[in-house]
Amino acid sequence: MSKIFKYLKPYWLFALLCPLSMILEVSMDLIQPQLMSNIVDNGILGSGALDENLQYVLRTGILMLGFSLLGCAGGIASAAFGTTVAQKFGNDMRKDTFDKVMHLSFQQTDKFTTGSLVTRLTNDITAIQQFVAMSLRMFVRTGMQFLGGIACLLTLNVNFGLVLIISLPVQLTVVALIMKRAAPLFGVVQNKLDKVNSIVQENVTGARVVKAFTREEYEIDRFGNANSELMETNMKVQKLLAILNPILMVVMNASVMAIILIGGLQVEAKAMEVGSVMAAVTYITQILMSVMMVGMMFQQVSRAMASAKRVKEVLDTEPVIFDGNSGAKITEGKVEFKNVSFAYPNTSGKPVLKNINLTAQPGQMLAILGSTGCGKTSLVNLIPRFYDCTDGEVLIDGVNVKDYKLDDLRSNIGVVLQKSELFSGTVAENIRWGDDNASDDEVKLAAQTAQAEEFIQGFTDGYDTMISEKGASLSGGQKQRMSIARAILKKPKILIFDDSTSALDLSTEAKLHAALRERLTDVTVIMIAQRIASVMRADKIAVIDKSTICAFGTHAELMQTSKVYRDIYYSQMKEEGGASVG
Numbered sequence: 256m257s258k259i260f261k262y263l264k265p266y267w268l269f270a271l272l273c274p275l276s277m278i279l280e281v282s283m284d285l286i287q288p289q290l291m292s293n294i295v296d297n298g299i300l301g302s303g304a305l306d307e308n309l310q311y312v313l314r315t316g317i318l319m320l321g322f323s324l325l326g327c328a329g330g331i332a333s334a335a336f337g338t339t340v341a342q343k344f345g346n347d348m349r350k351d352t353f354d355k356v357m358h359l360s361f362q363q364t365d366k367f368t369t370g371s372l373v374t375r376l377t378n379d380i381t382a383i384q385q386f387v388a389m390s391l392r393m394f395v396r397t398g399m400q401f402l403g404g405i406a407c408l409l410t411l412n413v414n415f416g417l418v419l420i421i422s423l424p425v426q427l428t429v430v431a432l433i434m435k436r437a438a439p440l441f442g443v444v445q446n447k448l449d450k451v452n453s454i455v456q457e458n459v460t461g462a463r464v465v466k467a468f469t470r471e472e473y474e475i476d477r478f479g480n481a482n483s484e485l486m487e488t489n490m491k492v493q494k495l496l497a498i499l500n501p502i503l504m505v506v507m508n509a510s511v512m513a514i515i516l517i518g519g520l521q522v523e524a525k526a527m528e529v530g531s532v533m534a535a536v537t538y539i540t541q542i543l544m545s546v547m548m549v550g551m552m553f554q555q556v557s558r559a560m561a562s563a564k565r566v567k568e569v570l571d572t573e574p575v576i577f578d579g580n581s582g583a584k585i586t587e588g589k590v591e592f593k594n595v596s597f598a599y600p601n602t603s604g605k606p607v608l609k610n611i612n613l614t615a616q617p618g619q620m621l622a623i624l625g626s627t628g629c630g631k632t633s634l635v636n637l638i639p640r641f642y643d644c645t646d647g648e649v650l651i652d653g654v655n656v657k658d659y660k661l662d663d664l665r666s667n668i669g670v671v672l673q674k675s676e677l678f679s680g681t682v683a684e685n686i687r688w689g690d691d692n693a694s695d696d697e698v699k700l701a702a703q704t705a706q707a708e709e710f711i712q713g714f715t716d717g718y719d720t721m722i723s724e725k726g727a728s729l730s731g732g733q734k735q736r737m738s739i740a741r742a743i744l745k746k747p748k749i750l751i752f753d754d755s756t757s758a759l760d761l762s763t764e765a766k767l768h769a770a771l772r773e774r775l776t777d778v779t780v781i782m783i784a785q786r787i788a789s790v791m792r793a794d795k796i797a798v799i800d801k802s803t804i805c806a807f808g809t810h811a812e813l814m815q816t817s818k819v820y821r822d823i824y825y826s827q828m829k830e831e832g833g834a835s836v837g
């Protein structure tokens with residue numbers, strides 16, 4: 256709730272004007288029945304001459320019209336103010352939440368799941384927005400209609416109080432009972448919606464894999480289940496709400512009858528006039544209608560509360576990875592791991608890396624070799640702080656990575672991820688992700704170093720060729736080289752290749768290595784690979800096995816000292832007929 260007020264604050268003036276204009280509208284609504292009753296009692300049934308009565312009806316009629324126009328103006332103004340506030344409020348809240356999401360650490364986004372973050376950013380914020388728009392107008396409207404109606408009704412005749420004493424408690428109890436059961440379901444609805452969104456997302460982004468494995472039927476079933484669960488919960492809510500209004504209508508009609516009965520008796524006894532009874536019927540309808548509105552509002556409130564809780568969870572999440580404050584700058588790019596251990600938060604503390612000690616020197620290429628799933632990606636992820644190590648220290652130029660400002664740290668590290676991510680845009684635009692201000696020549700040079708120049712020139716539009724979403728129009732090896740060019744253009748002190756040459760043939764890979772050596776003479780290069788052929792020319796090779804570094808040295812040294820390395824070497828020689836590793 257306090258979060259909602261925080262976001263309303265900048266628009267307080269409109270947020271105030273909205274209910275104020277609403278007061279104008281409701282006041283006019285409350286005056287109308289009284290004027291109507293005057294027309295009947297003093298005009299139509301009046302004791303004066305016919306001409307005089309007609310004049311009275313006309314005058315009061317014009318007055319009613321004027322008031323109703325005034326009320327209408329109030330209504331329009333109120334709606335305009337309310338909508339403006341709600342839209343701006345939603346916009347601000349969405350922006351802040353998105354900002355938060357962008358700064359969350361990977362382990363936190365993993366926890367929320369992408370589907371849920373999308374629901375929270377769209378559907379949940381819209382629900383809160385609707386609630387704000389409604390409450391600004393409806394709280395005032397309902398309150399005034401209710402209290403004003405009661406006052407007007409009792410002024411007409413105190414005996415009508417009898418009807419209220421009976422009908423109000425009945426209505427309020429019905430509303431309370433139903434809402435008590437419906438409210439908890441709104442949160443459930445949002446969670447089910449998360450699931451539906453997650454499945455849609457997985458399948459849209461993974462459409463190719465789904466088709467390749469002909470898993471369409473399975474995925475359609477999975478979606479169907481999540482979708483029916485959503486529908487069933489929604490149905491439960493709707494069933495509850497469906498019985499609400501008919502019950503309230505019965506109470507309302509009974510109350511109207513009671514008013515007519517009491518009013519009729521009063522008219523009989525000459526204590527009241529017919530017009531006043533008509534006005535009383537309108538007032539009781541307004542009063543009981545406002546109770547119905549309270550029911551509707553409760554619905555919106557519980558829905559908005561459920562959503563607000565979910566958005567708040569995101570807004571209140573403090574990124575676990577934040578700027579350090581030493582003010583240090585990376586100068587050389589020497590990377591050291593000191594007794595580093597690491598476990599993912601989700602794998603119940605089982606360490607992926609244990610007691611790693613390793614140094615990568617500027618101007619050298621350090622290769623990391625190891626079987627799939629042994630923790631290579633996890634290891635290099637600790638350098639730009641995609642995750643923080645659980646034990647030990649990762650140092651760059653002798654300073655703990657946690658002490659650098661994140662921007663300073665990450666702008667000096669070029670990472671080519673294991674899975675190349677490109678964006679829709681031209682080839683040049685994609686490479687310029689590394690550096691917005693790079694000249695055409697610099698882009699070209701980066702592409703040359705990455706061995707991408709050749710295939711780019713082969714495109715009809717060269718560097719202006721459009722790449723479709725996620726780089727779907729490129730081959731795996733082309734995507735990898737584009738990602739490498741992008742990282743090189745950044746001119747980082749430290750360049751990390753996470754299995755980024757796996758899709759290149761060995762001769763292209765050798766050319767890439769030669770170009771890197773020739774052009775990036777003072778950069779620290781860390782290269783993860785599965786193939787020994789890819790790493791044997793590196794200055795140093797670290798072999799990871801059983802979560803730790805089991806061997807370290809040059810190719811020649813490792814062939815002498817490490818059995819694991821020799822095993823990998825001979826098994827790969829056999830596979831590739833010995834030609835590639837010789």
Ligand code: CTP
Pocket residue numbers: 599602607625626627628629630631632633634673754
């Ligand atoms: N892992 C995890 N949570 C993640 C990522 C990885 O629990 N968010 C686990 C994996 O199940 C794996 C281990 O961490 O057992 C190491 O993963 P990773 O570092 O990605 O292994 P790599 O050596 O990079 O494997 P590959 O060669 O297949 O890329």
Ligand code: MG
Pocket residue numbers: 631632633673753754
């Ligand atoms: Mg990996």
